[in-house]
Amino acid sequence: MPKFILDGIEIKFTQGQTIIEAAKAHGIDIPHFCWHPSLSVSGNCRMCLVEVEKMPKLVIACSTLASEGMVVHSQSQKTIEARNAVMEFFLINHPLDCPICDEAGECKLQDYAYQHSKGESRFIDEKNHKDKRVPLGPFVMFDAERCISCSRCIRFCDEIAKDPELTFIKRGDRVTIVTYPGEELDNPYSLNTTDICPVGALTNRDFRFQARVWDMSATKSICFGCSRGCNSEIWVRNNEVLRITPRYNEEVNSYWMCDYGRVNT
Missing domain, CATH: 3.30.70.20 (Alpha-Beta Plaits)
Known part of the structure; x- marks a missing residue:
């Protein structure tokens, strides 16, 4: 099985996997906003920038394919400075x-x-509204x-x-x-x-x-709205159900569930 090095850790991967996918498979989270494992790659947030040795500039981990022997740094000085800059950009107009x-x-x-x-923040002008x-x-x-x-x-x-x-x-x-x-x-x-x-x-x-997430408790459940039986979580506060969210199960519902299952069950 091919391997590459990520922050000094040997990462095994399958052909066609990106750096972020291989890292996730080994329990390593590379910061990201736009990437989602079940959606196409857009590469527009730039939060997952990493340094790859022998490459002239930083690359985005969500679209860069892992390759045998590559050495990747997600915590180098260059990547830290890049993330700082990306976050500063996002927070300029964020309320x-x-x-x-x-x-x-x-x-x-x-x-x-x-x-x-x-x-x-270095931003002193009025934010966009x-x-x-x-x-x-x-x-x-x-x-x-x-x-x-x-x-x-x-x-x-x-x-x-x-x-x-x-x-x-x-x-x-x-x-x-x-x-x-x-x-x-x-x-x-x-x-x-x-x-x-x-x-x-x-x-x-x-x-x-309705409530803060830390004030609720989540219980694993199965949606009974239809025969699919989507895996779900029921969020409760003071014995009152406040929301229902999907629970990941690749064999049944992946990351999703329908609105009917949330609202009418």
Whole structure:
């Protein structure tokens, strides 16, 4: 089996695996926002930049194929500086919403801000302001100020739900997500976009402002909405069910479950 070195650790991989996939298979997490194991690679967040010896510049681990004998550094001075710069870019216009954001406690941006940012901002101008409460569909609310343009939700609709409903408009720091004209985010799997959103941009309209994740307990369960039996987790506070989320099982439901199973069971 071919091998490469990641931060001094020997990593075995199969042909066709990327650096981030091989690392994940060995329990090593390379920071990322846009990459998801069940979606196509977009490579637009740049958070997974790593240093590969004998390559002239940093590469993104999500799209760079692992190869025999390569030596990869995910904690070198170059990669640390690159992550700091990426995080500074993301936080320039990101609102300080953590105290009221439903994603607090589960937010990649929040976690990475502690782990990979400098802890201070050089930005002194006024932040861009965008729409804060945009109902994209019957179950999903969009906060444009929190969006980091990872495109996970767009790729999910295109590739998994097979119902293209979302797209980017505008450019640069004005970019935002909208539904196509005459469309809304109402495919049968729309709430999965709130699960895979790495920040608090997409939230469940039924769950908004109901509870903090650390105040709830999660119990493994099986959805009985249909014969598929999607693996799920039931989130409870004070004996009240507040939300149902999918639990990964590649043989049954992968990372997903339908809206009916969450809302009507």
